[in-house]
Amino acid sequence: MTVTFCGGTGRVRALAGRLRRIRAGRVADALLILVLPAVNGLRMSDRSLRAVASIRLELDAINLGDARTGVVETGGGGEVARLARAVNRTLERLREADDRAERARQRQRQFASDASHELCTPIAALRTRLEEAQLHPDETDLDDLLGHTLRDLDRVQGIVTDLLLLTRLGTAPRIAERVNLTALVRSEAARQVDGHDLCLRIEPGVTVEGDPEQIIRMLGNLLDNARRHAVRTIRIRLRRAEDGAELTVADDGEGVPPADRERIFQHFARLDAARSRDRGGAGLGLAVARGIASAHQGTLHVEESVYGGACFVLRMPLSPGHRA
The missing domain is CATH 3.30.565.10 (Histidine kinase-like ATPase, C-terminal domain)
Structure with missing residues (x-):
């Protein structure tokens, strides 16, 4: 049996067009749903990469002698911000370690200078007395010369002994x-x-x-x-x-x-x-x-x-x- 819809062909065609438009809209919506997060992710990734690149450039500048104290912190709680804070904490610890090392080097140089001065004084006095005795042997009182010489040598020996002991006092006593x-x-x-x-x-x-x-x-x-x-x-x-x-x-x-x-x-x-x-x-x-x-x-x-x-x-x- 054949059923004929009078005047229905146009309606069918209209309905089919509407269905095609609905399908096209849904496809477009699906594409937007898929593409927009990807685009946003790329934008965020690009900003993060630029921030990381900025941190790298600032570290390179510091390595080349820039007087700045650290990298710029962007604030917030993101990973890049946390990275910048971690870098600055590391730089601060390195600066403190460098300061301690420099103070230790200064103390070592001062100690060496003071020790040299203290040793040079009695040695110079001893040398002067011996040279005078050599130039004027007839006027030299040997007992007096020997007395001063022994006192100077005692002083030198005492300084050397103390210095050697000080170098060993950084550790626990060898005898307990x-x-x-x-x-x-x-x-x-x-x-x-x-x-x-x-x-x-x-x-x-x-x-x-x-x-x-x-x-x-x-x-x-x-x-x-x-x-x-x-x-x-x-x-x-x-x-x-x-x-x-x-x-x-x-x-x-x-x-x-x-x-x-x-x-x-x-x-x-x-x-x-x-x-x-x-x-x-x-x-x-x-x-x-x-x-x-x-x-x-x-x-x-x-x-x-x-x-x-x-x-x-x-x-x-x-x-x-x-x-x-």
Whole structure:
């Protein structure tokens, strides 16, 4: 059976056209949905690449000596911003490391210069005396010449010994044994303190761990310093303080001004004429003493004495079997 729609051909054609237009619109929408994110992604990628390229160029400029302190941070929380902040943190740490290295190089150069100066002084004096004796043998008093020569040689030997010891104090003591600090303080005080009133307050049985020779050297330097600057009295106190040993060496001299209480522990430090080469050493004794204290996990600093002079305070850990 055949069905004929009167006047329906035009309607069918119109409907087919509308369907084609709908399909075309949907295809266009689908293309937009697919293409727009890709275009946006390319734009964002291009901006990110330009930002990364800018960071690279800024790093190249810094490597070539540009004085700038870092790369430009764009802000925000994107990966490029985080990269810029990470780069700046790295550059800051590198600058700090360079500053520390430069300060260490300056200290090394200053130390070498000071050591050379200190060694040249007695060597030059020794050479002058020997040349004068050679030019005027008949006018030379050999006993006097030998006395001055030996004193100059003792000074040179002392400086060299201190310098060698300082180079070894960056590590732990090579010898670690139980040391009776009470006995060492008593013996060194009796041996070194002469011509002054000595006041001892020493707790018995105070024992530490370390190198006996280095500890004796440290005590000797502290007592020698007190002996040279005391007017009349030197007071020594040794006691247990919690898990440590505390030794104080106080004198009734002029004391150390607060501004100089760290400087006196530097190499070749002298505060005034009272710490001259004639009365004192080369300015290494307190530096050596602090170095030995540090090598034994201890501390050494100076305070104002209640008796008017300086009070050096040494703290060291007690040996494990003698801790409270």
